[in-house]
Amino acid sequence: MIADTLILIFLAIGLVFNALGVIGLLRFPDVYTRLHASTKATTFGSIFLFLGVVVFAISQYLGTSDSQYLMVITHTIIAMFALAITNAAGSHAIARAAHRNGQKPQQAVVDKLAEAGL
Amino acid sequence: MIPFFVTAFVAFLFYLVLVVGSGSVLFWSTEEITAGVIIGLVTGILCRKIFCKSEDYRMLNPVRLIQIIFYLCGPFLVELTKANFDVAYRVITGRIRPGIIRLRSGMKSPLAMTMLAHSITLTPGTLSVDVDEKTHDLFIHVIHLDEGVEKKEALEAKEVFSYMDIPKWIRRIAE
Amino acid sequence: MIDIFGITALLVILIAFGALVRLVIGPTVPDRVVAVDTINTLTVAVMILLGVVYQQYIFIDVAIVYALLSFISTLYVAKYIGGEL
Known part of the structure; x- marks a missing residue:
C-alpha cells in the first residue's frame, strides 16, 4: 500500500518535470536557455520515473522473491546513472558547438566568451 | 601492471552487476562468475591503455x-x-x-x-x-x-x- | 498497478510530441539537436516504463544501450556543427 502511493507520487513528479522541460524547450528564446530547461528538467523527471520503477520492482521482489526483479532494480539504476552523466556531457557539447557555430545568446547582458575570443 | 588489474576488476564487477540474480552463490551462478572472470581478463588485456591513460592512481584510494x-x-x-x-x-x-x-x-x-x-x-x-x-x-x-x-x-x-x-x-x- | 505505468508511458509519449514541435520549427541547427536530445531522454524513460508494462525486462537493457548510443550520436553531431570534425 505504501509502495503504491510512493510509485504514484514518483511517477507524478517525473511527469510534471518532464512536461516542464518540454514547455521550457518550446518557450525560451535561444538555444542556451532551451538547453537549461531540457537538460535539468528532463534528467530530474526521468530519474523520478526510474525511481518509480525501482520502487515497484522492490515491492514485487519482497512479495515474490523472484530474482528477475533484482535484475530490474540494478539495470534501472545503471540506466539512471548512464542517463544523468550522458545528459550533462551532451548538453555541454551542444552548448560549446552552438557557440562555435556563431549562435549569440539572445537578451544576454554579457558574453565573456566572445570577448575572450577562444 | 596496475592498469591491467584495475580494468579487469572494474569489468568483472560491472559484469556481476549486470547479471545479478542468476543463481544461488549469493546472487550469482558459478557459470556467470566464471564468464565474468574470463571477460574481465580479456577486457584488461585489450583495453588497459584506453581506460587508464594517466600515471595518476590517487583515485584508487577507497576513501x-x-x-x-x-x-x-x-x-x-x-x-x-x-x-x-x-x-x-x-x-x-x-x-x-x-x-x-x-x-x-x-x-x-x-x-x-x-x-x-x-x-x-x-x-x-x-x-x-x-x-x-x-x-x-x-x-x-x-x-x-x-x-x-x-x-x-x-x-x-x-x-x-x-x-x-x-x-x-x-x-x-x-x- | 501495471496500468499506471502504461498511462504514464502514454503521457510521456505525448510530452515527447511537444519536443517534436521544436524539432520541426526550431530556427537553427543547435535548436534541433537539443530537441533530438530531449526526445532521446524521453524515449529511454518510455522504454523502461514499457518494459514493466509488458513484463519484458529485456527492454531495460535495450534502454541502457539506447542511452549510450544516443549520447555518442549527440556528441558527433555537436562536433560536426562546431566545425571540429
Whole structure:
C-alpha cells in the first residue's frame, strides 16, 4: 500500500518535470536557455520515473522473491546513472558547438566568451 | 601492471552487476562468475591503455571513492533539486536575464575539472559552455544574472552554488 | 498497478510530441539537436516504463544501450556543427 502511493507520487513528479522541460524547450528564446530547461528538467523527471520503477520492482521482489526483479532494480539504476552523466556531457557539447557555430545568446547582458575570443 | 588489474576488476564487477540474480552463490551462478572472470581478463588485456591513460592512481584510494557516494547523495542531490525548482519557476514566469560569464575554477586535474563542469551543468541556473585550457577557467551560461554581476571580471567557483560548498567537496575528492 | 505505468508511458509519449514541435520549427541547427536530445531522454524513460508494462525486462537493457548510443550520436553531431570534425 505504501509502495503504491510512493510509485504514484514518483511517477507524478517525473511527469510534471518532464512536461516542464518540454514547455521550457518550446518557450525560451535561444538555444542556451532551451538547453537549461531540457537538460535539468528532463534528467530530474526521468530519474523520478526510474525511481518509480525501482520502487515497484522492490515491492514485487519482497512479495515474490523472484530474482528477475533484482535484475530490474540494478539495470534501472545503471540506466539512471548512464542517463544523468550522458545528459550533462551532451548538453555541454551542444552548448560549446552552438557557440562555435556563431549562435549569440539572445537578451544576454554579457558574453565573456566572445570577448575572450577562444 | 596496475592498469591491467584495475580494468579487469572494474569489468568483472560491472559484469556481476549486470547479471545479478542468476543463481544461488549469493546472487550469482558459478557459470556467470566464471564468464565474468574470463571477460574481465580479456577486457584488461585489450583495453588497459584506453581506460587508464594517466600515471595518476590517487583515485584508487577507497576513501575518495566512498566520498564520491556521499557527495552524490548529499550536496549534489540538494543542489539538483533546487536547480529543478529554479528551472520550473523560470519556465512558468519567463523571468530571465541570461549571460555568459567567466568562472575561476581553481582546479588543476582533468578529473576535478570534469566533475566541476558536470556539477555546474546540473545545479541551479548555470550551464558550462567552454573551458580555457591554459588558465583552467570555465565559461558558464547563467540563466538569471543578478544586477551588477556582469561588471565583474570573473566569479569564484563557489559563488554560483547556493547552499553547499561544492568546489570544496570536489577538491577533497579529486585533487 | 501495471496500468499506471502504461498511462504514464502514454503521457510521456505525448510530452515527447511537444519536443517534436521544436524539432520541426526550431530556427537553427543547435535548436534541433537539443530537441533530438530531449526526445532521446524521453524515449529511454518510455522504454523502461514499457518494459514493466509488458513484463519484458529485456527492454531495460535495450534502454541502457539506447542511452549510450544516443549520447555518442549527440556528441558527433555537436562536433560536426562546431566545425571540429
